[in-house]
Amino acid sequence: MSGHDRKRDPEAPRADDQPGNFVAELVEQELAQGALPRRLMTRFPPEPNGYLHIGHAKSIALNFGLATLSKDGVCNLRFDDTNPETESTEFVESIQNDVRWLGFDWGERLYYASDYFDQLYAWAEQLIAKGLAYVDVRSEEAIREARGDFHRPGVAGPERDRSPEENLALFRKMRDGGFEEGEAVLRAKIDLASKDVKLRDPLMYRIKKVPHHRTGTKWCIYPMYDWAHGQSDAIEGVTHSICTLEFVNHHALYDWFLAALEIPEPPRQIEFGKLNLSYTVLSKRRLQRLVNEGHVRGWDDPRLATLAGLRRRGYPAEAIVAFCERIGVSRNDGVVDIGLLEHEVREHLNAHAPRRMGVVRPLKVVLENYPEGQVEQVELANHPMDPSMGTRTVPFSRELWIERDDWMDEPPKQWFRLGPGREVRLRGAAIVRCTEVVRDADGVVQELRCHWDPESKGGNAADGRKVKGTIHWLSATHAAPCEMRLYERLFADENPNAAEPDFLAALNPESLEITQGFVEPSLKDAAAGARVQLERLGYFVLDTHDSRPEHLVLNRTIGLKDGWAKIAAKL
């Protein structure tokens, strides 16, 4: 996992190509100065109420990466399960699976905020005894009204002055089920006139007569985020509690609770700018709509930026982590160009994906002068730059499939693929010239007749003439049929969140195209989830759900950069 290791000399100047990470710099400095009160500890604290997406990956990479800065640093996985209404073990499992897939290991340190419910409760009684918390029995509306707003300070009610004894009795009644939901809450007694609205006597506990996925029916009161989070950090010994910018508004409250409990050497909250990605939607609510309303085929739809979706799409975990490190960490609230993610995916796949041939839109080619029934085996490298990946053989015969896009009726001079009378190289096999075009009644090309140059075995002309174009091909009698799922970006608009009337208006109607193509027979032996490059087309992955040897399904992870498209655009 050396890729996650950011360790470097804090005194050394930053290398030009190392992205900034102000949190890592801060921690490195503290480490160098011996300023930490205990061993370095971070945590990744998801709420188990949804699937992880690439925004979470940034947080995961940050937290687990920070832990590697110190030899005994650790990062905990802690489920922030304080709201039983929305949480479930289904998500607990998918989240662990996704974090593990990214390549991170929390060891034995799997925790739940619900593990701390007893301690939290005891602490709450302590605050009540100190006169720092009280039970409020007014309605939700009444409490909100009395809290004021941005321009109006809150006003205190009579319950604020109740004695600790009365509050303790009321709180125990809450715990014991003596109140119905909504009838009472425990609030911290801070400052109803604070400019910081979060400090206007925030709620610590509310009543929910709902069973919890781990504590069952033991509790009917559940702690709020602000009351649970910092205290959970303190219990575990977390040194740096990293969260996103929307929690800046909670920072003072985070510190207040720890101070009120007189926690020595309290954890420190540090906020960073979360990831936003162009052409992508990451909010839980919007992801939910896409799934529930059937705009995609589920949480792991390859068009979604969920980790499950990206995985099924064929994005390597290493590329996602590399991306998270590439974008850096700051307090800016920016939108990262999805092209950067795609770059990291191509970079990883270019190095690691074995090459294969496949056609997405088949066009039949018959080599008129190639002997009927003859088959020869062509040996091809699995990777052009990495001989260690070996070679494979591909059958070649009289009838072939080529890519329909490699044919043009009236090609411009810049075109060096196939056209009437044009010559092209079949990758690794031979040179052929188009001699006849067979069309149907509508003029649509049905088949190409080509002349095969027997003196061009392997693709080199015996007379030394240059052939500029090389295209991929498949022996029609040997090729394996394959369902091709061609994915594009889910949204056509760079910022779907700004679309009117809502983000759904920005959906790309062509985000999925399915074709019936062919691939080399060798793909029938490939494992589900295997990633390959179909030469000249892009990177593909055997679909983990639907692909079987007798019915291959390939998902296009991402296309290769298309230099011809740029030329064509300028014609």
Added chain:
RNA sequence: UCCGGCGUCGUUCAAGGGUAGGACAGCGGACUUUGAAUCCGCGAAUCGUGGUUCGAAUCCACGCGCCGGAACCA
């Protein structure tokens, strides 16, 4: 409008008062049995106005813009 956060190439991240740099994207070229990859090159930015200073992206002041905050969500 009150509180808080943030403003640097198209995007993202740098530059402890001293030549504004990298990556991605873009553009141009070389190479190429993947129009890929690779290699070489080019263009491109300090929100504004004042101030301090020999010197300001950096310090100060005042503006402007964007984001977050008034959940019994996290």
